[in-house]
Amino acid sequence: MSELHYRAMLEADLDEVLSIETAAFSHPWTRGIFQDCVRSEYECWLLFSGNQQVGHTVLSAAGDESHLLNITIRPENQGFGLGAALLEFIIDRAKQRKAEVTFLEVRASNEAAARLYERFGFNEIGRRRNYYPAAGGREDALVMAYSLID
Template identity: 75%
Template sequence: MTVLSFRAMQESDLDAVLAVEFAAFSHPWTRGIFLDCIKSGHECWMGFCGLQQVGHGVVSAAAGESHLLNITIKPESQGNGYGYALLEHLMGRARARDAEVTFLEVRESNRSAAALYERFGFNEIGRRRNYYPAVGGREDALVMAYSLIE
């Protein structure tokens, strides 16, 4: 079992968050997107193994639903169970906000992330054509859902 500690993301964390985000993705979120999420009161969290930041995630929740907007583990820390532990924490935060279901989109090409979500219990429920920007064009998103009702 991978043990991570978590703390709420703050504006002062954004340089560290962006370093991980830019290392992990070809089309990373911007400072402004993270700042908007913090200011909007979304569940914005950072995960740590000891004192080492290994990732971050953002969940919005309203009207009985939540949406996993971002989950990122830095490339050199992937494959150690941190993504699963962070996802588990974020789903707990969504439950605490009375969400009954969580939705997400994942790049069709991101098979490791889709496999993580499937292992956790998410199911593919649809597809959004040309949803993501990609090198040389656009890429489809798989739409997945997870029931938070136990």
């Protein structure tokens, strides 16, 4: 695997971001959602392996809380530790923003992601019923939290 590096997301990056997003998810974020996040000065970051964009993440931070809104790795690059690297990076960004806790929601069916979050130290604190659109209906979200206080 090539050297990893990160860069702030720009609106000019959204074609490739959307390409990765639609390859990874059955119900991907839209261009408008990403544009709003970039324009709102959320923590929007790209992950590169060498010069290939392999993932992206979006985090909002306000006061002493942060919310991991999106973390996506290109499907063919999953399973190589890139999700963990991107998660560690964005959690460091939350700490720099003085957040004391990070929250996230993950599809109940996304067991690989939930295991990654648990290994990192996130704890399930609740469930949002019928939160996500899914094929043939709706799907629950697991609500997870991670304390950033040492």
